[in-house]
Amino acid sequence: MTSQTTHVPTADQIRRAPKVLLHDHLDGGLRPGTIIELARAQGYSKLPETEPDKLGAWFRDAADSGSLERYLETFAHTCAVMQTREALVRVAAECAVDLAEDGVVYAEVRYAPEQHLEAGLTLEEVVEAVNEGFREGERLAREAGHRIRVGALLTAMRHAARALEIAELANRYRDDGVVGFDIAGAEAGYPPTRHLDAFEYLKRENNHFTIHAGEAFGLPSIWQALQWCGADRLGHGVRIIDDIEVAEDGAVTLGRLAAYVRDKRIPLEMCPTSNLQTGAAASYAEHPIGLLRKLHFRATVNTDNRLMSGTSMSREFELLVDAFDYTLDDLQWFTVNAMKSAFIPFDERLAMINDVIKPGYAELKSEWLFRQTVATSGSSTPGE
Numbered sequence: 089m090t091s092q093t094t095h096v097p098t099a100d101q102i103r104r105a106p107k108v109l110l111h112d113h114l115d116g117g118l119r120p121g122t123i124i125e126l127a128r129a130q131g132y133s134k135l136p137e138t139e140p141d142k143l144g145a146w147f148r149d150a151a152d153s154g155s156l157e158r159y160l161e162t163f164a165h166t167c168a169v170m171q172t173r174e175a176l177v178r179v180a181a182e183c184a185v186d187l188a189e190d191g192v193v194y195a196e197v198r199y200a201p202e203q204h205l206e207a208g209l210t211l212e213e214v215v216e217a218v219n220e221g222f223r224e225g226e227r228l229a230r231e232a233g234h235r236i237r238v239g240a241l242l243t244a245m246r247h248a249a250r251a252l253e254i255a256e257l258a259n260r261y262r263d264d265g266v267v268g269f270d271i272a273g274a275e276a277g278y279p280p281t282r283h284l285d286a287f288e289y290l291k292r293e294n295n296h297f298t299i300h301a302g303e304a305f306g307l308p309s310i311w312q313a314l315q316w317c318g319a320d321r322l323g324h325g326v327r328i329i330d331d332i333e334v335a336e337d338g339a340v341t342l343g344r345l346a347a348y349v350r351d352k353r354i355p356l357e358m359c360p361t362s363n364l365q366t367g368a369a370a371s372y373a374e375h376p377i378g379l380l381r382k383l384h385f386r387a388t389v390n391t392d393n394r395l396m397s398g399t400s401m402s403r404e405f406e407l408l409v410d411a412f413d414y415t416l417d418d419l420q421w422f423t424v425n426a427m428k429s430a431f432i433p434f435d436e437r438l439a440m441i442n443d444v445i446k447p448g449y450a451e452l453k454s455e456w457l458f459r460q461t462v463a464t465s466g467s468s469t470p471g472e
């Protein structure tokens with residue numbers, strides 16, 4: 089006898105389930121074939137492979153290094169082909185289409201405008217091109233029968249010195265496609281407090297931001313991001329596990345920082361496959377998300393870089409279902425967590441939860457009932 093709560097979701101159900109993605113890099117999600125075409129059109133000759141499957145495999149292997157610094161080197165090739173208006177529009181449109189096809193209904197996609205100025209675009213032109221691409225992708229997705237809404241997050245690179253300028257840019261476009269701000273890049277040696285002026289500016293403007301923290305570096309980075317910088321969310325945040333003690337009898341003790349993160353419902357943008365590749369977690373089964381979900385932290389599931397990790401939202405969900413026996417109820421919990429934590433207005437988040445996410449999961453959860461009815465009538469294929 090199966091029931092809706094014990095039923096293991098199939099790959100097809102996971103793909104059809106409405107999903108919400110808060111942490112996805114535009115320059116980490118290009119289609120390999122697009123990189124090759126753009127490189128050819130722009131005369132970029134440094135690609136390590138010129139055949140799509142091989143190039144995709146190269147990105148996955150190169151990113152599989154166990155080090156965040158080496159992982160980040162692969163972005164030189166994607167950023168190289170994202171320097172013109174046309175290229176940015178195309179990449180952003182394909183991003184929205186690919187996410188929608190995977191069942192993502194709401195996404196916040198980030199990129200660093202300062203990395204797209206090499207061919208003479210201004211910061212504003214970069215933002216406007218990406219926005220145009222997202223709108224085009226939303227339209228194409230709708231024509232193909234999928235609904236998706238995409239917001240942009242503007243990232244400043246933590247080793248650079250343009251954070252305030254990028255924060256001002258995010259603020260200028262806040263009513264025009266940009267929903268918040270982020271900092272990314274190598275973590276060790278570049279604490280978020282280097283960019284305090286940017287965060288203080290955004291707080292004064294009542295704007296939103298997330299910070300990559302607790303990925304390659306531990307608790308001090310998370311503490312700074314929250315208590316000095318005032319981050320609304322944590323990019324990754326996996327190392328919060330260092331502040332949680334599980335005794336042999338299963339008793340759990342939270343340190344002050346972990347307790348704060350849970351008490352204040354700080355969203356954790358967790359990216360399981362990316363964490364395995366950069367060495368932040370040893371295996372899916374040992375990924376901290378398992379314990380954090382049990383302890384009711386505000387954990388969310390994300391892709392980080394679909395190209396470098398060869399992944400999608402559905403694949404991340406599938407891997408977690410395999411590792412932790414998650415049900416559709418668990419997947420809905422992660423999805424509602426993510427939607428609650430989005431940077432769009434509260435009334436819109438609520439409507440997405442009540443009118444899109446919950447009905448979507450309810451529909452999937454009801455399927456087992458009708459499957460049984462069909463089976464007893466003798467018309468279904470055996471074993472289904």
Ligand SMILES: O=c1[nH]cnc2c1ncn2[C@@H]1O[C@H](CO)[C@@H](O)[C@H]1O
Nearest residue numbers: 113160163198199200243272273300
């Ligand atoms: O997991 C990550 N941790 C830190 N930085 C990252 C990660 N993934 C991508 N980027 C960095 O963010 C830039 C803008 O999208 C990328 O170019 C890459 O350098």
Ligand SMILES: [Zn+2]
Nearest residue numbers: 272300323392
């Ligand atoms: Zn990231």
